[in-house]
Amino acid sequence: MSTAESLSMPEVAGNEQLLSEFRQMRRQNHLPHALLLHGERGCGKKLIAKWFSMLVLCEDGEHAPCGRCKSCRLVAEDAHPDVMTAEHSGKRMGFSVETVRMIRREAAVLPNNGDMRVFLFPDSDGMSVQAQNALLKSVEEPPAHSCFVFTAESVGSLLPTLLSRMTAKTVFPVTPGECAEALLRRSFQDGEIRTAVAKFGGNIGKCIAYLTDESVRRAADDAAALSTALAQRNEYELLRLLTAAASDKEQLTRTLELLDCQLRDAAVMTLEGSFPRLGCDRAAAEALSAGLTPRRALRMHGAIREAFADLDGNVSAGLTATALCAALCDA
Numbered sequence: 067m068s069t070a071e072s073l074s075m076p077e078v079a080g081n082e083q084l085l086s087e088f089r090q091m092r093r094q095n096h097l098p099h100a101l102l103l104h105g106e107r108g109c110g111k112k113l114i115a116k117w118f119s120m121l122v123l124c125e126d127g128e129h130a131p132c133g134r135c136k137s138c139r140l141v142a143e144d145a146h147p148d149v150m151t152a153e154h155s156g157k158r159m160g161f162s163v164e165t166v167r168m169i170r171r172e173a174a175v176l177p178n179n180g181d182m183r184v185f186l187f188p189d190s191d192g193m194s195v196q197a198q199n200a201l202l203k204s205v206e207e208p209p210a211h212s213c214f215v216f217t218a219e220s221v222g223s224l225l226p227t228l229l230s231r232m233t234a235k236t237v238f239p240v241t242p243g244e245c246a247e248a249l250l251r252r253s254f255q256d257g258e259i260r261t262a263v264a265k266f267g268g269n270i271g272k273c274i275a276y277l278t279d280e281s282v283r284r285a286a287d288d289a290a291a292l293s294t295a296l297a298q299r300n301e302y303e304l305l306r307l308l309t310a311a312a313s314d315k316e317q318l319t320r321t322l323e324l325l326d327c328q329l330r331d332a333a334v335m336t337l338e339g340s341f342p343r344l345g346c347d348r349a350a351a352e353a354l355s356a357g358l359t360p361r362r363a364l365r366m367h368g369a370i371r372e373a374f375a376d377l378d379g380n381v382s383a384g385l386t387a388t389a390l391c392a393a394l395c396d397a
């Protein structure tokens with residue numbers, strides 16, 4: 067095993083410019099006390115947040131994160147006593163006000179090991195206004211030894227007051243080639259790598275989920291078939307697919323999230339002719355984009371958001387699927 071492989075380092079792919087900017091900040095002692103990493107789901111935000119925690123806590127000031135010191139190793143093993151992750155309250159990506167208050171109290175406590183404590187808020191998109199307000203003061207005037215790191219798909223999901231007190235940085239998906247290499251390093255086979263990259267481009271997280279999780283694979287196939295049914299305005303097929311996906315709530319949610327991505331891809335294609343890959347089937351998104359007006363795309367997106375609200379509000383998956391089918395056909 068080479069020296070490089072024996073380092074405890076999160077396998078961040080691409081985003082080299084961002085990482086070197088952070089390294090520079092650490093050398094100059096200018097690391098932000100509140101950081102937001104944003105970018106599409108699966109592009110490696112949480113991995114970079116972990117790398118950043120390592121950078122903050124590394125004992126080697128010159129070569130941080132070194133991947134060798136005790137701090138780096140503890141962060142790599144998710145066992146560092148000065149790194150704390152805010153737990154979601156169970157609703158879609160939300161943190162409870164109690165969780166935020168608990169973290170505020172923790173943030174006032176001095177670090178166990180070194181100079182800093184890091185507080186991670188993964189998937190902050192669904193954070194309630196109350197929870198964000200409860201955080202405001204800590205982020206505005208953080209204790210000198212505290213660092214807050216948020217990850218979110220979109221900056222738009224955070225309150226401007228909170229956002230204005232953070233350093234926001236974009237995390238980008240890598241190229242399909244870099245993604246394939248990263249998957250090869252994780253011991254996936256050539257054929258399956260090609261299939262996954264064809265579906266999700268340079269989004270390593272989505273590719274891994276597709277290759278390792280049967281329910282994700284099924285959701286991706288269903289979302290592609292649903293896009294085709296929508297493109298053909300085939301109401302019967304739409305209802306059949308939605309009803310099948312509604313066998314359980316989580317599966318329906320997963321499928322609709324991907325369908326929403328397909329819809330965004332299709333909408334962007336009609337507007338700009340370009341293709342940011344969020345969805346899982348380019349051909350189906352292309353078919354959907356033909357004859358798609360911005361107004362219809364918005365109405366369909368609204369119908370999907372409403373379905374999420376229903377699922378959160380304890381409407382059954384079956385009822386949600388039926389109502390969504392009608393709304394999509396009317397859109």
Ligand SMILES: [Zn+2]
Pocket residue numbers: 123124125126130131132133134135136137138
């Ligand atoms: Zn280190």
